[in-house]
Amino acid sequence: MTQMLIKAPDDLLALGAQWQSRDKPLRKGGAGPTDHAALKFSDHTLMVPLLSKEANDSPYRIEYYDDDRRQAVIFKEEQRLGNVIVPSRPKFYDLTTADGVPYWKIAALHSHNVLATTVLQNCIRYENKSTSCQFCAIGESLKQKTTIARKKPEQLAEVAEAAVRLDQVEHMVMTTGTPKGDDRGVKVLAECAQAIKSKVNLPIQAQCEPPSSNDWITLLHESGADSIGMHLEAVTQSVREKIMPGKAQVTVDQYFDAFRHAVKVFGRGQVSTYILAGLGDTEQDIVNMSEKLAKEGVYPFIVPFVPLQNTPLAQHPAPSGEMMKRIYQGVSSILKQHQLSTDDIKAGCAKCGACSALKSHE
Ligand code: SF4
Structure with missing residues (x-):
């Protein structure tokens, strides 16, 4: 599956996403985009909220796609939208x-x-x-x-x-x-x-x-x-x-x-x-x-x-x-x-x- 192109991610950034596994690639606490994960779409990287109230109920859902925890697949409700890359630890x-x-x-x-x-x-x-x-x-x-x-x-x-x-x-x-x-x-x-x-x-x-x-x-x-x-x-x-x-x-x-x-x-x-x-x-x-x-x-x-x-x-x-x-x-x-x-x-x-x-x- 090709990496996902997201033209206007208004919804995803406002609502966040549910992350379907325990080991979320998450930054917690501090200033800036905390409680978010950086996800690389084909055209740019977005900081997607994962812990907010809206994220818990979000129509977007993300699951790891490979064992290395480097690729994930994103769904909106039941529709599979495409792949995103989870940046590796610097x-x-x-x-x-x-x-x-x-x-x-x-x-x-x-x-x-x-x-x-x-x-x-x-x-x-x-x-x-x-x-x-x-x-x-x-x-x-x-x-x-x-x-x-x-x-x-x-x-x-x-x-x-x-x-x-x-x-x-x-x-x-x-x-x-x-x-x-x-x-x-x-x-x-x-x-x-x-x-x-x-x-x-x-x-x-x-x-x-x-x-x-x-x-x-x-x-x-x-x-x-x-x-x-x-x-x-x-x-x-x-x-x-x-x-x-x-x-x-x-x-x-x-x-x-x-x-x-x-x-x-x-x-x-x-x-x-x-x-x-x-x-x-x-x-x-x-x-x-x-x-x-x-x-x-x-x-x-x-x-x-x-x-x-x-x-x-x-x-x-x-x-x-x-x-x-x-x-x-x-x-x-x-x-x-x-x-x-x-x-x-x-x-x-x-x-x-x-x-x-x-x-x-x-
Ligand atoms: S992820 Fe980018 S836009 Fe967001 S706080 Fe950090 S530098 Fe600023």
Whole structure:
């Protein structure tokens, strides 16, 4: 059977899939696409949710196809759709730093070619329910001891070099929990970007909240970051306050001030923002905000909200595939009009596109 071609995977990414065996190829806990499996379709790799409520009831079902656990077959209800490849364990996961930390605790492979890390695995907002982002699982992987609290610049440089050499990683995402201090984590991200770039030529996206001064954004660029993500997550103030009461104190206007400066420094299209659809913003709210962002040269990376285990939103419904399709169609024509494309982005989530079907609508 040929490998499956999936044209517009709106449904699969929103609903997830049931996995029919105990040994799921799953990443659990942490920031980013957790409770998902990376699956390679013939045209691209997708991060498919496997543990959400919707995934348990999903019409999609996946089963291993061979004894090596490298190929799987995907069904929608009783219809056999085709094969997907389960990426093998990256070779760099078998290495350990000189001070005894396994590389897989320092950075993870996302999709099939992205190295991803959360530099600071703590956040000033996380421990307190009145400030934490309700969708966030940043503390989970620390609890499960599958990561370390703070990644040192030299550790990241060592892992990045190995991931490029052994696993042909093509770009890197560095995110961070927000620490105390008005740089909002930029200082540590800049130190890490500099250390990585001194060891290996790997395009890097740094992700953070808007810092208090735009000079921090300039510093991040000067330190070697190629693109930057500052994530709105939700777009209307009432939803922001409900879902992420702490982060909502940073106003949308502050985000736009930081976006404008970042576009000057990094260039049009090298600045992006993550928007989670399904948290309460209407389709029109998301499309309108995307237009405002695109006009400024900021790429709106729209992702379906996936409820994660052990978070306050674990029982919150995911958006439907139909809703995602309408949003993607609206946003893709805006992207075209403003000549923004994932192909031009040097590094980061929008370039990767495994968590969203927007790329396939572009
Ligand atoms: S889109 Fe971002 S978070 Fe999702 S797999 Fe790619 S790099 Fe990771």
